[in-house]
Amino acid sequence: MRAIWKGSIAFGLVNVPVKLYSATENHDVDMHQVHDKDGGRIRYQRRCEVCDEIVEYSEIDKAYEDGEHRVILTKDDFEALPAEDNDDIDVLQFVPNDQIDPIMLERSYFLEPTSKTPKAYLLLRQTLEKADKTAIVKVTLRTRTRLAILRTRGKLLMIQTLRWADEIREVDFKGVNSRAKxxxxxxxxxxxxxxxxxxxxxxxxxxxxxxxxxxxxxxxxxxxxxxxxxxxxxxxxDEDDDTGxxxxxxxxxxxxxxxxxxxxxxxxxxxxxxxxxxxxxxxxxxx
Structure with a gap:
């Protein structure tokens, strides 16, 4: 298993060096598309609709459109954004475990202690267990800063990235307000x-x-x-399944x-x- 990130958990003056590993993997069978006529592999090409040329990925920029305006963003534009290059998992606060709504959870990662004397790692894990708390943290993965939770799982510490509050839809279905007795x-x-x-x-x-x-x-x-x-x-x-x-x-x-x-x-x-x-x-x- 290969680490995808290396840094430290930082809260107060305490620093816990860790490595980050994906906690889950996909077990789906990998397949690709083929032509049903002759079995040939289907390949996709990036073709410009203006000049009709096939474009290399390195020559592609991104654009935003809102119906009235079209803004092209180059690689330099993205590099100019205040994206954090931070090797710290910053602890923002500690909250009761039951305040974390599962709908907010995204990807899960295991944290491995990298210090020769992992006392700070063990101390943080035991403290979270005893306090029955979850840490709200910020972590920068692949230049994107994400909100996440830091919690225990057995003998391990792990983080799970969170969706932002405005990514959770608010709905009001008529059926749930029914007056049925x-x-x-x-x-x-x-x-x-x-x-x-x-x-x-x-x-x-x-x-x-x-x-x-x-x-x-x-x-x-x-x-x-x-x-x-x-x-x-x-x-x-299901042929002999008698549902009555x-x-x-x-x-x-x-x-x-x-x-x-x-x-x-x-x-x-x-x-x-x-x-x-x-x-x-x-x-x-x-x-």
């Missing part, structure tokens, strides 16, 4: 449904089915070529959902018990 019975049944689905969240239990099926398709095509039978490789698993028809009544929908969830959990626990019994009998035979 929710009965106590409906609320009780809905709470039961939530309870039947309640368990600890384990991210590793969930997988990206689409990407797995895509990889399966690619492997099958490598093995069988264009003669691949798609119906045989991907049988329709459309349920219009809200109470009936809740009742059926609770019953279905409970029966699903029971069958799952029976299967688990069967597996345990099987393992016990196998151990006895082995002994």
């Amino acid at each position: 929710i009965s106590d019975k409906e609320l009780e049944m809905s709470a039961q449904l939530v309870e039947t689905y309640s368990e600890d969240f384990t991210p590793a239990e969930f997988t990206d089915d689409y990407q797995e099926e895509l990889k399966k398709l690619i492997d099958a095509k490598i093995e069988s070529g264009e003669t691949l039978d798609l119906e045989e490789t991907f049988p329709d698993e 028809g459309d349920v219009v009544d809200l109470m009936e929908a809740l009742r059926q959902s609770v019953d279905r969830s409970r029966s699903s959990k029971k069958s799952g626990s029976k299967q688990s018990g069967s597996n345990k019994s099987s393992r016990k009998s196998t151990k006895k035979k082995a002994s």
Whole structure:
């Protein structure tokens, strides 16, 4: 894993040298576009609509248009902006953890201590944990200054960049202001449904089915070529799914959902018990 930034966390007179690493990666299968007629790779060219010449990226400037004005901004213009070349993650304030709205979160990065004696790193991490606080910081990445949060994750410190306040849309949907009456019975049944689905969240239990099926398709095509039978490789698993028809009544929908969830959990626990019994009998035979 390669560090993408090196600097320090600075708050007060305390300085914590760190390296920054991307905390996430994309697991999507990489693909490119080809011509369906002959399989040729599709290439994109930057062509000027005035002179019709193909333009190199180094010869491209940017322009802003508002309908009345058109302003061209050159590379020199951008370099003249007061973009910070700052190697510090500046701590602005500490706030309660629950004041960070998840809608503001963008990209995540891990911070590695680079000092030979990482005491300041450990001190900051333990202080944040004990205080149950999140630090609001500013960090300059690729010449752009971003607002971010500094928080703990296990034994690590990490930052997550934030959207600015004016990037969050304010909406007022008519449906949320509805005067529809929710009965106590409906609320009780809905709470039961939530309870039947309640368990600890384990991210590793969930997988990206689409990407797995895509990889399966690619492997099958490598093995069988264009003669691949798609119906045989991907049988329709929804054909025998009996949903019992459309349920219009809200109470009936809740009742059926609770019953279905409970029966699903029971069958799952029976299967688990069967597996345990099987393992016990196998151990006895082995002994």
